[in-house]
Amino acid sequence: MINKAYIKGISYYLPERVLTNEELIKEFPEWSVEKVADKVGVYSRHIAAENETAGDMAEKAAMALFAEYSIKSSDIDFVLFCTQSPDYFLPPTACVLQNRLNIPTSAGAFDYNLGCSGCIYGMAIAKGLVSAGIAKNVLLLTAETYNKYLHPDDKSNRSIFGDGAAACLISTDGFAEIGEFVLGTDGSGAEYLIVKTGASRHKAFSGGQDIDSEGHTHRDDYLYMNGSAIFNFTLDAVPAMMKQLLIKNQLEKNNIDYYVFHQANKFMLTTIRKVCGISKDKFYIDLENVGNTVSSTVLIGLKECVDKGIIQSGMRIMICGFGVGLSWGGTVLSI
Amino acid sequence: MELNEFVEKFAEQFEDTDSSEITATTNYRELEEWSSLVGMMVIAFVKMDMGKTVTGDDLKACKSVEQLYNLIMAK
Numbered sequence: 001m002i003n004k005a006y007i008k009g010i011s012y013y014l015p016e017r018v019l020t021n022e023e024l025i026k027e028f029p030e031w032s033v034e035k036v037a038d039k040v041g042v043y044s045r046h047i048a049a050e051n052e053t054a055g056d057m058a059e060k061a062a063m064a065l066f067a068e069y070s071i072k073s074s075d076i077d078f079v080l081f082c083t084q085s086p087d088y089f090l091p092p093t094a095c096v097l098q099n100r101l102n103i104p105t106s107a108g109a110f111d112y113n114l115g116c117s118g119c120i121y122g123m124a125i126a127k128g129l130v131s132a133g134i135a136k137n138v139l140l141l142t143a144e145t146y147n148k149y150l151h152p153d154d155k156s157n158r159s160i161f162g163d164g165a166a167a168c169l170i171s172t173d174g175f176a177e178i179g180e181f182v183l184g185t186d187g188s189g190a191e192y193l194i195v196k197t198g199a200s201r202h203k204a205f206s207g208g209q210d211i212d213s214e215g216h217t218h219r220d221d222y223l224y225m226n227g228s229a230i231f232n233f234t235l236d237a238v239p240a241m242m243k244q245l246l247i248k249n250q251l252e253k254n255n256i257d258y259y260v261f262h263q264a265n266k267f268m269l270t271t272i273r274k275v276c277g278i279s280k281d282k283f284y285i286d287l288e289n290v291g292n293t294v295s296s297t298v299l300i301g302l303k304e305c306v307d308k309g310i311i312q313s314g315m316r317i318m319i320c321g322f323g324v325g326l327s328w329g330g331t332v333l334s335i
Numbered sequence: 336m337e338l339n340e341f342v343e344k345f346a347e348q349f350e351d352t353d354s355s356e357i358t359a360t361t362n363y364r365e366l367e368e369w370s371s372l373v374g375m376m377v378i379a380f381v382k383m384d385m386g387k388t389v390t391g392d393d394l395k396a397c398k399s400v401e402q403l404y405n406l407i408m409a410k
Contacts, residue, residue, distance in 0.1 A: 035350065039372055156371070213391035214371035228391035231375055235382050267372075271379040 005127040006174030007333065008137075009069035010303040012166040012296060013061040014046040018289075021159070028155045036159055041266025045162030045291030047147050054143035055087040057165035059100050062141060065167040066101075071137075073102045076169075078135035079109035080125055082118035082142040082295045084324070085149070086111055089199075097141065108135065115193070116262045116323025117183075118142055118295030119166070120330060124181045126170035140168040142295035149195050149223035156216065157225060160265050162291025166299035175306075176317070179332035180248040182241050189326035192229040196220040230323065231268060237328045239276050241320060249332045253277075256332070257315040260284045260305060262322055263297035284310075295321070302333075311335055336385055341404045344384060348376040359401040364394075381407060 021043055025033045037043055048057060058081060066073060079101075081094035088096075094109035103109075108129075114121050119142050126138035143165035150157050170178070197205050197220050208220040218224045238261070246253060259278055261269060266285055273283045284301050293300060298319050305311040313335055320330035336344075338359060345363070346354035352368045363369055374394050381389045387410050389403070397403040 036372065213395040214374060216371060226391065227371055228374060228378055228394070231378055232382075232388055232390060235379075236388070267375065267379075271383070274383055 001133070002131050003133060003172050005130040005170055005178045006172070007123075007176040007178065007302075008169040008171040008174030009065055009071065010166065010168045010299050010306070011061055011065035011068050012164060012300045012303055013057050013064055014162070014164045014290065015048045015052055015057060017047045017049060018044050019047050019158075020044040024155065024159060031155055033159070039265075039267045040160055041269075041285065041287050042159060042162070042291045043288050045289075046164060048145040048163040052145075053087045054083040054085045054145050054165065055093040055096055057145070057163070058083070058093070058141040058143040058167070059097055061143065061165040061167035062097070062101050062139060065139075065169060069169065071169060074104055075137050076101070076103045076139045077107045078126070078129055078138040079103060079107060080122050080138060080140045081109070081111045082114055082122050082140070083111060083144060084113055084115055084294070085143075085145045094141075103139070114325065114327055115144070115294050116264065116292075116297070117321035117325065117327040117329045119168075119298040120181070120319065120321040121183065121327075122168075123170065123178055123331060124183060124329065127178045127181075130170060130172060136172050138170040140170055142166045142299060144294040144296065146223060146294055151217075151219050151222040153217070154219075154222065156227070157223060160292050162293050164290065164293035164296045164300065166293075166296040166303070168299050176333040176335050179334060180245075181329060181331045182244040182248055183329040184237065184241065184327070186233070186326045189229065189233055192226040192233070192326065193224070193324040195223050231271075233326050234264070234268060234272060234322050235275055237322055237326075238272050238320060241322075241328055241330050242276050242318070245318060245320075245330050245332060251316065251332065255316055256282070256318045258282050258284065258305070258311060259318045259320075260298055260301040261320045263287045263290075263301060264292055264323065294323075338401060338404050342400050344380055345377065345400050345403075348373055348380060357400065359404075360399050362398050363400055363403075
């Protein structure tokens, strides 16, 4: 028997420290922050404390979820943790979190390494677990501290990325049925968004750097993003994914009531919206005080939309994630 | 799209640079306002209005607006 899978609850956590554009201007007085903020759409973002990890933030997001929806940790039978900044190389942070959250030892738990597509992949895995009867209450956690990977002089990425975590319970019942998925991968673009050193391929920090085609400094030991390459990838992948999602879910475009896409940055989202022919009033854009929180943006967006009444019962919502890998994925939620 | 229209739309991507400063022969990378963000806007308008893809390397390689236009039209 194949069970249906639903989202039962969503919560999120943002670290205490807020970095405003005014503070960034002090560091980069030559920089037209206002113009950039207008395009990128971020005015402030949260930054994890020096001793605060993605695991710490995920724990807080999970605690918020448990409190808000009166969920007992003893009911969780699977933990999925999406991060690219794990607490350790090993063990998996998901295992550490099982213990910290008092989740039964009978639960399965593992980390997976994805970025901006991570929330969608988590939902796909969770749906698989629930549908097959392997688990009934999957705790999906997403958390990222990209700011720890950013060079202090990398003003472009520092203006975009915020740290944060989200928690989502995927279960045999809930408020949003998870539909059919479209997933995709193109590893030929692996170097477009990368932290090159520190892991097994290049274990030692190299100090290496050069200037890319956009005039940005590419530092091996810090996060590097080739903005135009990622932008072009997105403009190709997302409209195609949207069409495939409609076909797979047997829907027409006018059956979709609202779109919550990965909140990469305002300019990119506006361009995607136009290329996909989606009207402004059906398309979520809000990164003003959060920034791009990588794998958490879709869950944070969904939560905000539910709380503000933008997403209501009877609606169909298309959600998509896309980015580092390169990797992309989407599904349709029936509320 | 004709070259004239392309130059006009290219110039629209700039906020502070007067459109009269941008002609077919302008080496846009030497304009004070040129930045990776303006480059992204060029990528977006070429995608939306011409249905073609311009890469960061294309933008770096061309020495004038006309050269970029020719490169795009050849795609």
